[in-house]
Amino acid sequence: xxxxxxxxxxxxxxxxxxxxxxxxxxxxxxxxxxxxxxxxxxxxxxxxxxxxxxxxxxxxxxxxxxxxxxxxxxxxxxxxxxxxxxxxxxxxxxxxxxxxxxxxxxxxxxxxxxxxxxxxxxxxx
Numbered sequence: 848x849x850x851x852x853x854x855x856x857x858x859x860x861x862x863x864x865x866x867x868x869x870x871x872x873x874x875x876x877x878x879x880x881x882x883x884x885x886x887x888x889x890x891x892x893x894x895x896x897x898x899x900x901x902x903x904x905x906x907x908x909x910x911x912x913x914x915x916x917x918x919x920x921x922x923x924x925x926x927x928x929x930x931x932x933x934x935x936x937x938x939x940x941x942x943x944x945x946x947x948x949x950x951x952x953x954x955x956x957x958x959x960x961x962x963x964x965x966x967x968x969x970x971x972x
Contacts, residue, residue, distance in 0.1 A: 849901040852963045853894060859959050860890040863952065879944040881934065882952075888930055889956045896923050897963060916964075927953065 867882035879885075896919035903915025931949055935942040 849898065852897050852901070852966075855963065856890065856893055856897070856959070860886055863889075863955065867948075867952075877944060877947075879941050879948045881938075881941065881945055882948050885945075885949055885952050889952055892923055892926055893956050893960055895919075896960065900964060 864883055864886045867878075867886055871878040871880070871882060899919040899922070900912070900915045903918070904912035931946070934945055938945065
């Protein structure tokens with residue numbers, strides 16, 4: 848199941864990167880030049896969180912799933928805040944465009960992750 852989710856994540860990330868490049872071409876004044884890096888960052892952090900959740904939930908224990916999910920949330924939130932703050936400190940001229948792109952991409956990847964975990968937890972009748 849992890850391999851299937853990882854493949855879907857790759858496809859989703861390629862689409863997101865292409866949309867980012869298109870947005871940079873269409874509206875360069877409002878687009879952050881760091882959009883491809885943000886997509887790459889979210890690809891790796893989402894892959895890591897999915898891996899943690901899938902590995903800790905291989906046993907049929909709800910406790911293990913909850914532990915893995917909470918651990919992935921802590922890692923995800925910490926790394927995202929660190930990435931966002933460091934970028935905004937070192938690139939103050941691009942901070943608002945970057946923050947906007949970061950939030951949009953964050954929500955899209957969160958929806959993707961939610962749907963991947965929902966599929967994982969669906970039980971066939």
